[in-house]
Amino acid sequence: MLSLFFLCLCLKSHICFGADTITANQSLSGDQTIVSAGGKFELGFFEAGNTANYYIGMWYYKKLVPDQTIVWVANRVQPVSDRFSSELRISDGNLVLFNESKTPIWATNVSSSSASFIHVVLLDNGNLALRAGSLPLWQSFDQPAHTFLPESKLGFNNVTKRTQLLTSWKNSEDPAPGPFSLELDATSNSFIIKWNRSQQYWTTGFWDQSRHRFSLLSEMLMPNHIFNFRYVTNENESYFTYSLYGANITSRLIMDVSGQVKQLSWLHTGGWKLLWIQPKNHCDVYGLCGAFSRCSEKPLPLCNCLNGYEPKSKVDWDLQDYSLGCSRKTRLQCGNVTGVDGMSDRFIEMSSRLSSEDIQIQNLTYVHSIEDCESICLNDCNCTAYGYSSSSSECSTWKGDMWADENGRTLYIRTAASDYKNPTSNVMLIGRKRTIVIATVSATAGLLTIVFGHFLWKNTLGKRSETIKNLSAAGVENDTELPLYSLRSILVATNNFSEANKLGEGGFGPVYKGILPENQEVAIKRLSKKSGQGQQEFMNELKLIAKLQHTNLVRLLGCCIEAEEMILVYEYMPNRSLDKFLFDPSEKTKLDWGRRFRIIEGIAQGLLYIHKYSRLRIIHRDLKASNILLDGTMNPKISDFGMAKIFDINQTEANTNRVVGTYGYMSPEYARYGHFSEKSDVFSFGVLLLEIVSGKKNAVFYRSERSLTLAGWAWDLWNEGRGIEVIDASIREIFQAHEALRCIHVGLLCVQESAADRPTMASVIHMLQGNEATSLPPTKEPAFSTQKNFSAIGSSQRSTNYSNNALTISLPEAR
Template sequence: MACLKILLFFLFITISFAQNTTIFQGQHLRVGEKLESPNKEFRLEFFSLDGNKTQYIGIFYNLPSNMTLYPGDDRPVWVANRDNPILYASGNTLTLDDDGNLKIFYGEDSFVMLSSYNVTTRNASATLFDNGNFVLVELNSNGLENKTLWQSFDYPTDTLLPGMKLGRNVKTGQIWSLVSWISKDVPASGSFTFGIDPIDIDQLIIWWMGSVFWTSGRWGNETFGNVSRVSHYDYVSLSYVSTVDEKYVTYSVSETRTLSRYVMDTFGFIKERGAAGPFGVCFYKPSPGCVTEESIGCSIRNNSWFNRRQNNVSGNRFRFEDNNMSLFDCKRQCEKNCSCAAFASITANGTGCDTWSNVSILNSLESDVFILDDERDLVPIRNRSSTNVPSTISLPPDLAPEPSPNSTSGSSKGTSTKWWIWLIAVIGLTLLVGLSSLCYFLYGKGKAKAAALLLLNQTANVSKKRKVDKKMSHEVQLYSLESLAIATDNFSPGNKLGEGGFGPVYKGEMLDGQEVAIKRLSTSSGQGLLEFKNEILLIAKLQHTNLVRLLGYCTQREERMLVYEYMHNKSLDFFLFDSNKKELLNWETRFRIIEGIAQGILYLHKYSRLKVIHRDLKASNILLDAEMNPKISDFGMARIFGTQESEANTKRIVGTHGYMSPEYALRGIVSTKTDVFSFGVLLLEIVSGKKNNSCYDTEHPLNLIGLAWELWREERALELIDATLIESCSRDEVMRCIHVGLLCVQDYAKDRPSMSNVVSMLMNDTKQPPPPPQRPGFFIERGDQRAEISEEVVRYSINGLSISELRAR
């Protein structure tokens, strides 16, 4: 008994230890709880920066009680959901779900996905290690690690820890770079990025909003050309690693409990713990590697001097719409405008941008405003006294470098003159080198290098175009433009799957090996922000085996892209209307496709959380997976109905000619019977292998619907069947499909069956035979005086492309 007690005691200690360090599947980390690394070097927990309004999950150093602490030691070294803050609530949890994915759950059913692995694993755990890395692994049956599924070191935020990499994996496309916070209180992706040069030159680069801000110079003799020393501490050792597969910078420390870190600051330089770092110091003094920006609007205004005042101001104010601008971004915008005399953040947390011209200083207030000092403008900051003139751009006192021995608080005119001579010489030399490099860039390796630069500049501007409704990101993932460029080999023609009415579709492979289809919307496509939002919000809420799954979206810069699960067999029209490929669609496969499409539409109309009218059902919008199972796609034109709503009238008619019902195309009336008509056209196309938007009579306008109707009336309906199916088809099933197809395309909406009845008739579950079909829509009898109208319909129905807007008559 004593042995058993001892065993249980040690088992309890082991389990408690594991629970403080590791999350296993089905377990939760709640608000107020934390994970600690084995030696308690780091902790992972929920935190807030705005008085418990929003919450993040972050990793922090555990601060020793016996160590001198510096400002910033208590900052998180990694933020899980930096661009997706959640509302503060005590019930929020970090969970490792049953599929092996890490998710932050909040609200009722909402979550932020941290890790997404394309293969479900049933034996996973996530552990915080003593190097600060949070690692998700798959375990063997014996509990030992099998493989790493995901790790926080692969997704750094603004901080580089010992052992982390800064660079890229050439083989997988993985990029490791630091991205600044927007402000000290907002960890969202800012405008500065720190990473390795993508053009195969052994150097580091800092970008500001995609433009080169600073370069380190090439690596050699254990340092970089423009860096006098890589650290202020002797125990720090920097390494540059270049192999066939990987190219990166990393560093190590020879002492323990150093709290060592490099941080990408919001002003574009790299801070080391307790000191200004050796990288990217361009803002407050000239430094080797700083790139002189060509005139940004007012050449005399670059690096202007602004005094910080706690005053209210009046004048002509201009407010920028982008609330994700940092203070540095705001200053640059002010410098671009020759009449700008003051700027300030909009919010108390240092984001947003107001600028003023014709400024008058009013009463004092608590918030800061920065006013141009004309007398001090263009005097170098390093030669100014920081005691009497506070500046937004000056470094915090604890991180400011020691002043130059030659600098004085009151610069004389002679010193100023020497400064101007020196400045002009440096600018001239920089421009000369820059122009030479530019020529080499353009004429030597222009295209390849530009593409490489695009691929590295990951997340540099992620937050700048975050205009899409926040509820979009609750159920789908937000991708960066650069990650999708990497996945598609910079949208190479070889990865192009096809092109629809709204733009090209590319095949891509994400860093975790998942294959995706990326729809890149053309700016001239006609699908505006309304349709884009509609497709994201709608399809994210729809879950059915016959509907394509939306994985995420991208709204960076001017791009609008949708990321879907990849369908290996492209779309139905790829096979159906090709004389050679259609032979791969035997009758069994075609009937399964018909059934799947019908089930998908029935789900949209009746069983989904929303009552949805697709409005653009056609062969090119039916995708086929590896087993040739159909999935309905392209919900940009879909219309959501209330549960009690049966039809609506719209002046904005969208869809594809030849698939639109008469009442919708001519009068703008939309209902579930609109989709029924489109399905009927699609059904007849699948049976016959013919396009509806073709003419099947040399003397009379006769589309596929009309041909099927004439053959049915003459009891020759089986002549409609595709010649490749004659040997493999079931005649009864073919006749049933033609019969149902003609019922679906009847002229009057009230005569058409519901999708519930369509499914029952196709499955032959009805007790009574289907009623005889009536005259189909758009059918013109031979010799009818309306033939002229029909010819116009045919003439505008030959391309099969979606139209985004057509005013009803």
């Protein structure tokens, strides 16, 4: 009787704690919650931070995840202040939230002619469903907040015109929709992140059905034993969904307040573990810091107002919500006038570059100097910033708020003189009030500057002419508009070729890190006077790489030929060369399978470009791990074109009396007879591919009793059906087996004895991108795999010059 009494009491008006359903005669308020049948999710009122604002939300049940983790919020825009007098109940066939004044502030807003058993049920997958009997009327999966749960969808329905997208919270204590959203771009079959639903700043790349992932999201390859991904597109809808292979796995994807997408999994011993994050750098997030603020990865905080500006909302700023940006501390003067303190407005030069939110140019004129441009802005009360181009004499002025943007242009931001700080001395400037003594000194200094500048100009002009003359004498015309750097600027950039700036040394000579004006980081390659490569290789590289433009080729920024110095200036690669990661036990763990496969694809694309699609048809002749550089996101760049050879448009092969290259990477026909073609590079690529997959140096097999080369060792295992043992043990637990085995197969095809048996780079890329069902040609025994087929090199009478490992040695040859 007692149990029956409590049952009736529960059913009378409010639901019992632990039930998974709200029916037409029940409501939820105060501390009451409903819990899914399997004890996975819980729904009820929760408080966001210390705000005394309450929301109807869903979180993981405490027995599953002890830390309350919100995954869905109903009334994101309008909270309630008293959860005990507010209630969630069914009204007129809808689920409705009434506040303390009994005013409806949120509802499912569906229309249904059915009156049969309207109820709401919380399912174990985190979906809150409104039903009329068994007929679905509404579900929370169609209106996600900031969390993408397994089995839910993100996409677009062409029939209902309903879009499922993720929107970040405003800040860590406010679930109101923030500025960042993750949504499907159906035209490109990719997901993009937008700022304010307008400015795109990141994409997953297109959906690659054959590889079962988005093309630019290699992280999808890593946890292949956890997630099952699926992308569906038809005439009715396009959407992406995923499920979990293990019933005991708890994982979620969120659109974070930081403007980054994060995939997290719950570990019972260590809380939420971050599996991946994109974009990786906070400062790649558009609009993160708001107006008149700049972003810095470290030190914290991420965002800092410009000099003379302060946060518009200190409360939001402390909660890491920087979206409102900064505002001026002091009102600007109107026009080019001085204030009561005798000072006029000043300008801050931004080397980090800023651009306007709406890029609205007020005025575009041609002026004689930057001072004239500044004066135009000062005379306009609405002018926020100006930009000046010395090359075109264009003066552009902007109005409105200015936003940080790495792709913007260098601008000068207007600020009150009283708030302006000299960036070098950090002392307040005094403005334009000058004494006669200061004016006299300034005039004298100006005269001396003019005289000195005249001589400096003549000296610089003479040195530039000398550089152009040196280039022409060597047969290199500067028709590529390649910047010519003075030796003085190089010495300043490298701190006089300081050992502290030295990045490494190769056959060419030492390489230094340099800092050019505007804090541009570069790699500076200095020809050593002791180098065996010499001027001819220098000029060869200069002539070739200056005309090559591809994302997987290192970019040449300029050169310097002055006072017997021969210097090349390249884009800086912060992650150094591939061999530094691949063959170092402490570093190779950073190369998971996804990154390795992306590197393999990038190198293949770079080779295909120089073989087929560039302005010049080029054979590299020295492809190896130390000549593959890695940028900040581990994208590969082929470098060192000193040994490269140009082919005529219809030429397919050539011969040389001087063989140059690196032992272990040279094809047999090149090493023995000096015969080279595109297939010579294909052979080198095959060796490099096998090194990337196995994590082993080809050179370590030279004195092996079983096989003389890495390819021979891989061939033996492959023939014995043990191809999986070729794969680097450090990545063998988490990788795409079919993808890795396909790479081994392609690598073995590339190192065939006969050049005719090797594929072209176009075929290599096609095979790498094939699916499991795509068949590949059978492989033959690789070149140099045994002492018998290796000994032919020793019997050759040709003069051969090569290195044993990473250092390339060469003798001059006609090109």
